[in-house]
Amino acid sequence: MTAHETMIEIEGVTKRYGETVVVENVSLSVAKGAIAVIVGTSGSGKSTLVRTVNRLVPMTGGKISVGGRDIMSMPATELRRGIGYAIQGHGLFPHRTVAANIATVPQLLGWQKARVDSRVDELLTLFELDPAVFRGKYPHELSGGQQQRVGVARALAAEPEVLVMDEPFGALDPVIRGKAQDDLLAIQKQFGTTVILVTHDMDEAFHLGDMIAVMSGGRLLQYATPEKILTEPADPFVQQLTGTSDRALKLMSLSPLKQAMEPARPGLARSLSQDLSLRDALAEMIWNGVDEAAVENEAKAPVGSISMRRLLQLGKRS
Template sequence: MTTTPATENMIELRNVTKRYGAATVVDDVTMSVRRGSITVIVGTSGSGKSTLMRMINRLVPITSGHISVDGKDVMDVPATELRRSIGYAIQGHGLFPHRTVAQNIATVPQLLGWDKARMDRRVEELLALFRLDAATFADKYPHQLSGGQQQRVGVARALAAEPEVLLMDEPFGALDPVIRGKAQDDLLAIQRQFGTTIILVTHDMDEAFHLGDLIAVMSEGKLLQCSTPEKILTEPADPFVQQLTGTSDRALKLMSLLPLKESMQPIKPGLTYGLSETLNLRDALAEMIWQGVDEVAVENTAKAPVGSISMERLLQLGKRS
C-alpha cells in the first residue's frame, strides 16, 4: 500500500485528471485539504467540481494523477471499504424511500457490522444532535418529512459511522433560503463539534463564503485558485474568479469575514445597547442601523462589556475593505 507520512492535510490531490474520450472534465488539479477544515469547491455548471469531488471516494474513476486520504492512496483501498469510511451527502438527500429515518441513518453502521445496541445509540445521538425527536421521527419515512428535515437526516446518515471525511454535493440546493441558511449554520456547529474534514460542492458563492475555510474555484475543468475567502476577494488570481465573486458588494462580503471581536474599540461606559462579540462586522453594522444607534457596547458570552464599536469605526473598516 502506498502511504505518505501523516501530515496536517487529510486529503491530497496531485495532478488529478478525468477524461471521457477526448473531453477533459478535470484537468491536472493539485490541491490540499487540511484536517478538520471545510473546503468549498465552486464553479459554474460543467466546471468539473462535482466530478473532482467524486473521484475522492472513487464514485468516478481517476484517469491520471493521485489522491490520498489520511495518507493512504485511494487506489490502494477497496472501493467499498473506502466509501464506508467517507460520509457522502447529496442534493435531494438520497434517502431510501422505503426505509425509516432510523434505518436510513443506520445504513453504513449496519454494513460495518455494528451491533444493534450500538446502532440504536448512534441513531438516537444523531437525531438529538439535529433536533429531531426520536419518538416522533425515528419511525417516519422520508416522504413524511419536510425538505429541511430530509436534509438533516441525509447529513446524519453521512455522519453515522463517525467518518473523518464528509463529502457534500450541493446538499442545500433544494432548500428555500431561510431553511438553507439554518442548515448551513447547523453544519458549521456540527463540524466544530466533531472536527470532521468537509469538502462541499456548490455553485452559490454566498454559501462558499459562509462555510469555507478555503474556497477552490474551478472553470472548464481547471482549478483557477484555492485560497481563503479573504484572498479570493482581495487577490483574485483570474478575471473569472473576480467575476464570480462580484464587485458591487465586495466590501460587505469582506466585512462578513471580519469578526467584531478583533475590530472593537476600548470599553466606553454608559452605552445602553450591546452586541455579541461573536458577530461579524456586516451583521454588527446591520444591527446598529436597525436599532438606530451610533455606538454600542461589545459583550462577551456572559453579557459583560469587553469593548465598544461605533458606526463611524464600522464605516471606516468597510471602506478599507
Template sequence: MIEIEGITKRYDATAVVDDVSMVIEPRTIAVIVGTSGSGKTTLLRMINRLVEPTAGVIKLDGADNRSLPGYELRRSIGYAIQGHGLFPHRTVAQNIATVPVLLGWDKARIKARVDELMTLYQLDPEAFGPRYPHELSGGQQQRVGVARALAAEPNVLLMDEPFGALDPIIRTKAQEDLLTIQKRFGTTIILVTHDMEEAVHMGDKIAVMDAGKLVQYAKPAEILAKPASAFVETLVGASERPFRLLSLGRVRDAVEKGTAEGEAIPGDASQRDALAELLWSGRPALPVRDADGKPLGRVTLDGLVKRSARPA
C-alpha cells in the same frame, strides 16, 4: 489530511477535471466553487471513487484511496448529496443506520448512534425514527441526509450541493447546524457549491474551478481581495465584494473605543450585519456588547467602510 495530486478525468478527448492538485488540512472545511460543468462534482466523486480518475493520485491520511475496494472506501467516507437521496422504502432510523449496518455494527451501538445523531439534529428519535422520508418536511429530510452521511463517524465528509434544494431560511439554519457539528466532531468536510455566498460563509479555504482546472485555492479573504483571474472576479461579483469581505469578520474585531446611542449589537455578529444596521437606522455608530451584555465599545460607519476597502 486529503492530498489530491495531479488528478485528471477524461471522457473521450475532453478533460472534465484537468491536472488538479490541492491539499485539504484535517478538521477544516474546503469548499469547491464553480459554474455548472466546471468539473467540481467530478472532482468530489473521485475522492470516494464514484468516478475513477484517468490519471493522478488521491491520498487520505497518506494512504492511496485505491488501496481498498471502492465500496469499502465509501463506507469510511461520509457522502451527502443535493435532494438528500434518502431511501424512500426505509424509515428515518433505518436510513441513518445504512452504513453502520453495512459495517456490521451491533444493534445497540447502531441504536445509540442513530439516537445521538437525531437528537443532535433536533429530531426526536421516538417520534421521527419510525417515520418514512416522504412524511418529513424538506428541511427535515435534508437533516436526515446529513445525519446518514455522518452515521459511521467518518473522518471525511463529502457534500455535493447539500443545501441546493432548500429555501433560503432553512438553508441558513442548515449551514449553521453543519458548522456546529463540524466543530463538535472535527470532521474534514469538502463541500461543492455554485453559491459564492455559501462558499465564503462556510469555507476555511475555497477552491475555484473553471473548465476542469483549479483556478485558485486560497482563504476566503484572499479570494475576495486578490482574485487570481477575471473569472474568479466575476464569480465573486464586483458589486458584492466589499460586503462579502465584511461578512468574514466579527464585530468584536472592529470595535473602537467610545460609546454610542441606541440598541447594542452583539460582538459575535458579522461586520456585514453591523453595517446593515448602521445604514438602516441612519446612525453613525452602534454600541457593541458581548454575550453577557458587558459593553465592549462601539462600531462606526467610517471604520467599517475602511475595512470593506480592497486590502493592500
C-alpha cells in the same frame, strides 16, 4: 491536531471522457478538520472532482490520498464506508424508516444494535429531530429540510473522518438553507470532521469554507482562504464569481464595527477599536494574520469580539 496536518491530498487529478477533459490536472490539499468548498458554474468539473475522492468517478490520471492512504490501495467499498457522502436531494431510501436510513453504514460495518440505536438517536437529537417522533417515519413523511438533515445525519453515522458533500443544500429554500448551513458548521466543529463540499453559490462558499477552490472549464483557477479570494482574486472569472467585491468593500467601509461585533471573548491576542469600519477591521485582521480579535472602546476596555468569518458574512450580505 496540527494546523498543517493534511487529511485529503489531491495531486494532478485529471478526468477525461473520451476526448473531453472534465477535470484537468487539479491539485489541492485539505487540512484535517477543515471545510474546503469547491465552487464554480455548471460544467466546471467541481462535482466530478469531489466524486473522485470516494471513487464514484474513476480518475484518468493523478493521485488522491485520504488520511495518508492512497485511495487506490484499498477496495472502493472499504474506502466509501470511511467517507460520509451527502448529495442534493439527500438520496434517502424511500422504503426505509429514518432510523434504518441513518443506520445503513454502521450496520454494514457490523456495529452492535445498541451502538447503532444510540448513534441514530444522538444524530437525530443533534439535528433537532426528536427520536421518539422521527425514528419510525418514512422519507415521504418529512419536509424537504427534514429529509436533508436526515441525509447529512446518515453521511455522519459511522463517524467518518471525511465528509464529501455535493450541492447538499441546493434543493432547499433560502431560509432553511441558512439553517442547514449553520447546522453543518456546528456539527463539523463538534466532530472535527474534514469536509469537502461542492456548491455553485458563492455566498454559501464564503459562509462555510475555511478554504475555497474556484473551478472553471475543468481547471482550478484559485485555491485560497475566503479573504484572499475576496481581496486578491487570481483571475477575472474569480472576481466575477465573488461579485463586485469593490461594492461589498465600499459598503463595509460605511458600517461601524461596534454595530457588528459579537460578545467579548477572553484571551484574544489582537484588539481593534470599536470605531473602525468593517472594511478597516477586515484589512487589519488580514494584515495581522488573525482570525479573531477583541474589540475595545476608547478606554481600551474589551466590549466585544469580531471574527474573520463574521466579517466575510457581513461583507457578502452587503
